[in-house]
Amino acid sequence: MPGALDGVRVLDLSRVLAGPWSTQILADLGAEVIKVERPGAGDDTRSWGPPFVEREDGHRDAAYYFVANRNKRSVALDISQPEGQAAVRQLASTCHILVENFKVGGLAAYGLDYDSLKSVNPALVYCSVTGFGQSGPYAPRAGYDFLIQGMSGLMSITGQPDGSPGAEAIKVGVATVDLSAGLYATIGILAALRHAERTGEGQHVDISLLDCQVSLLANQSQNYLVTGQPPQRLGNAHPNVVPYQVFAVADGHLILAVGNDGQFRRFCQVADIAALADDPRYTSNAARVENRDTLIAALKPVMAKRPAAQWTAQLEAAGVPCGPINTLDQVFDDAHIQARKMRVEMPLGDGDSHIPLVANPLRLSRTPPSYRQAPPRLGEHTLAVLAEIERHPDHTLSKDNE
Structure with missing residues (x-):
């Protein structure tokens, strides 16, 4: 054709x-x-x-x-x-x-x-x-x-x-x-x-x-235009969404990408920290961004307890986005990429x-x-x-x- x-x-x-x-x-x-x-x-x-x-x-x-x-x-x-x-x-x-x-x-x-x-x-x-x-x-x-x-x-x-x-x-x-x-x-x-x-x-x-x-600076440039404050480097963290970054897990690293309040509540349930979802400091994304440091400090030891495969299986079943950091050999061996x-x-x-x-x-x-x-x-x-x-x-x- x-x-x-x-x-x-x-x-x-x-x-x-x-x-x-x-x-x-x-x-x-x-x-x-x-x-x-x-x-x-x-x-x-x-x-x-x-x-x-x-x-x-x-x-x-x-x-x-x-x-x-x-x-x-x-x-x-x-x-x-x-x-x-x-x-x-x-x-x-x-x-x-x-x-x-x-x-x-x-x-x-x-x-x-x-x-x-x-x-x-x-x-x-x-x-x-x-x-x-x-x-x-x-x-x-x-x-x-x-x-x-x-x-x-x-x-x-x-x-x-x-x-x-x-x-x-x-x-x-x-x-x-x-x-x-x-x-x-x-x-x-x-x-x-x-x-x-x-x-x-x-x-x-x-x-x-x-x-x-x-x-293509997208939200970063718009953040600056609205506030007048140049954004700073955050490593793998997100300037507008929390938690949305890399965490060390029991056998490596995992990306956790919580995009809304419902996902955060489900994440907390899977992670056995359900009370955190009701903490006023973390109930909304805006609050989580404001209290980023204390929340991430609380999550790091929790994430480190389980291996990546276990986290991935449990979080995917709960509808919480997460994923690995693949090398290129892993990318082209991936069943989805091949499909x-x-x-x-x-x-x-x-x-x-x-x-x-x-x-x-x-x-x-x-x-x-x-x-x-x-x-x-x-x-x-x-x-x-x-x-x-x-x-x-x-x-x-x-x-x-x-």
Whole structure:
């Protein structure tokens, strides 16, 4: 069955993670994605190893590259040269979407900026992903995930509280800024594509890593805007809900996530501390937040008496959310993850070798994501794509390829 975006063509001038994450989502949903890379080097992430994935033909790319580049065709073009610029311009004239993450103004020197390309394709949805956006005093700066985690305030609320062992601002263990920017880019692209389909008018989608991460501070930023007080690091505790954190248990650690007063009462019954649920200091979530320190001090020795499996079985039976802190081997061995088919295997070339990849989490009943091609070798499709341009040098979007 055709994918949701079957017939949509995407020109991907992005590299590393935020842009490629977005274009992979589009590709998984059926779009044709042409990835333009630098000859001889390619996407930066091809060299971001070890670990590396060895191909049957002797080529190897870092595992990092395989995260965000399946279902794409790779074309090696030198856009600093007139021939490369002309090829990109031709490709852009046939595409519905273009995604790039060059520094602000970087593509204007090559005549590949939005204003230049909309003259050859007025319906083009042109998405720019940068550290700080197309405007503002920081616009010329380069932006990287780690820097934005610090500048956005995310690291100021991540880590152990001041005065406790190991207290310092800590980054999140995955490039959450890049990934969230990729998701926002996809949302913006699809909204702009809908507008283009209705009106024939494309537009420039301006995605800033900093903007995206500031928006994702959610309740933490809203807490600050309401109170004027910057939130502090709480380790694994929650600023607005108690008890909602990690506890040491008899054989390790367990996450307890009590989200309402009814759950707290049931937790207290399971924990044999039912009287605590009637204590005026703890009867409501607001009271528990106010008296966090005394409540957590009372709960720690209680939680330490039973092993994680016993707590999990008893609390789940009572409808109290809880769960383990899994390592990645435990994640992919988990029966639920396996039932949801969150690991997929794709052929890696013409031989028998396969590459394991993380599946797209979207579940669509009629047009689900598909896995058509493993991440390509650098320039694997250059000749084929250039031949298409040669055969149709004046080709523009038409009903035949929509």
